[in-house]
Amino acid sequence: MGNNNFDKTNFAYDKEAEAKKFYGCIDEKEQKTGNQEETKTKAIKNRKLFDLTEPEFYNYFTQEILPKTQKRDFKKIGCVYTVIAIILGFMIYNILHGIIGYFVMGSLMLSSPSSGNNNSVLIIIIPYLIGTLVVMLFILSKIWPIFKKFSSKKAVKNIAKKEVLQLLGFTYNETLRDNKNNEFSPFYSYSKLLKDTFFSLGKVPSIDEVIEGNYKDFSFVLMDLADDLDKYSHKVFLATKINKKITADILLRQKGNFIVNKFKDFLSSDEVVNLEDVAFCEEYQVFSKNQVEARFLLTPSFMERLLKYKKYKNSNVEVLFSNKNLYFGNIFFCVSTSKDMFELPSGDLNYISKNYKAFYNILQEIKDIMEIVESLKLDQDIGM
C-alpha cells in the first residue's frame, strides 16, 4: 500500500518536472543547472520576439542577427566557389597536360629513327585522356548537387531561412520529402499520423518545411504541408503539448458532404461522439474510443471557442488530441491557410538574409498560427 503511494508520488513529480521542462518554468533547484538557465533565457527572448513591432524588430535584426548572418554567408559561398574553382582548374590542367604530352611525345617519336608511326603515341595518350575525363565527370557528378543547392532559388531561400531562424531561436528543417519514408526519421511518425488521421481519405501531402521553437511558454513544431497536385490548397500542421492528461485519442474532423461523412464514419475504427452543441456538430465530426474523455476535453466552452476561432480566421481547423507523445506534443492541429506559409522572396543569399521584413512576416505567420493556443485557452491551467 505504502509502496503504491510512493510510486504515485514519484510519477506525479516526474510529470510535473516534465511539464516544467516543456513550459520553461524553472524553480530554485533547477536554476542551478546551466542548461535550464539557457532554456529560461531562450523562453524570455522568444516571448519578447513575438511582441516586437516592425521597427523594433528591424533594430534587433540589424544589431543581433545581421552581423552573424553576413559572416556565415561569405564563408559558405567562398568555400563552395573555391571547391568548384579547384576542380575546374584540375580538369583544365589535366586536359592541357594530355594534349601537350601528345604533341611532345609525337615530335620525339618522329625525330627518333627507330620509331614507326605516331599510332603508338595515341595508344598511350587516348586512354590517359579518357581516364582523365571519366575521373573528372565522376568528381563533377559529386559536386554538381552542391552547386545546384547553392544555385536554385528555393535552396538559397532555405539556407537563408535556416540560418536566420536559428539565430532567432528556432530550428528549421528544409524539405522532408526525401526522408518521409525513413522510419528512423522523427518526422516519419508525423507522416504516418497525417495519413491515419487528417488525410485518411485523400492524398497525404508532403511535409515541406519544419519549424521548431517556442511561442511564449509553448514549445511547438510547425510544418508546412505541400500538396503537389493542388497548388492552391495550403495547410499547416501544428504539434504542441498541453498540460492535460489525455488518455484516449480524440479526432475532430471537418464535416464534408453527406456521403463523405458517412464514408468517414464507416472507415473510422473509433466511435462517433455525438455532442450536444448543434452548431459544433454541423461543423465537426468527432471520433474517439472513449466517450467520457472526449467530453472531458470538448467542454461546451471549448467547442464555442473553437467555432469562434474558426470563424475569426475563416479557415478550416482540424484537431487531434493524442494519448501518445509522437516525437513531440500531444495535441495536433491541421489548419488551412490562404497562402503558402513561411516563404521568402527570391534573390541572392545576401539579399535574402538581410531582408528583415521577410523574417518579420514569418514571425507574424508563426504567431498567427500559434494564436490558436491562446484562443482555445490551452495555455491556462483550467478545465477546457
Next chain:
Amino acid sequence: MGALLVIFVFAVVILTFYLYSCYVKVIKSGNAVREAKSSIDVQFRKRYDLLPNILTIAAKFMTHEKEIFTKITELRTQALQAPAGSQEAFVCNQKLDGLLGQLKVSMENYPTLKSDATMTQAMKTYNEVEEHIAAARRFYNSAVTQLRNYVMIFPTSLFKDLVKEEMQSTYYEIEESGQRGAINASDYLK
C-alpha cells in the same frame, strides 16, 4: 411473373436488412446507456476515494463546519452501499453535489486552508474528478436522448421492448435545492 418474384425477393431482402439495422441501432443505444451509467459510477468511485482526503485536510482548519462534514460522510457511505447505477445512488450523488458545492463556498472563508499546499493539490485533483463526472453525465444524457429518439420514432420504435430496462433511465439533472438555487450575493459580501 419471374421478374415480379425477383423484385419481391429483392424488396424482402432490403427490408430485412433495413429492419436489422434498426434493431442494431436500438440495441447499440441501449448498451450505450448502460455504458454511460457505468462510466458515471467509475467517476463517482474516484470521487468517493478522494473525499476522505479532502475532508481530513479541511477538518484541521474548518472547525465550525462539523455538520457539513458529517452530512458528506453519511452520504458517501450511503452512496457506496447503494447498488451501482441504481436510482438510490443517483439521488445520493445529487445530494452530495449540493453539499460539496456548499463546502467549496465555505472554504472561501478560510484563507489559510485555501493556501495550504496539500489542500491546493487535493482540490486540483478534485476539480479534475468533477470535470470527469460532468463529462460522464453529458455522455449519459446524450445516450439517453438517443435511445429515447429511437424508441419514440418509427420504425426503430418496433424494437422498444428490447430496451425496456434502459428506458427507465432518466436524465441526470442537478438538484433543485443545491446548485440550481438562486445565489444570494450578500452571503459572499459579508
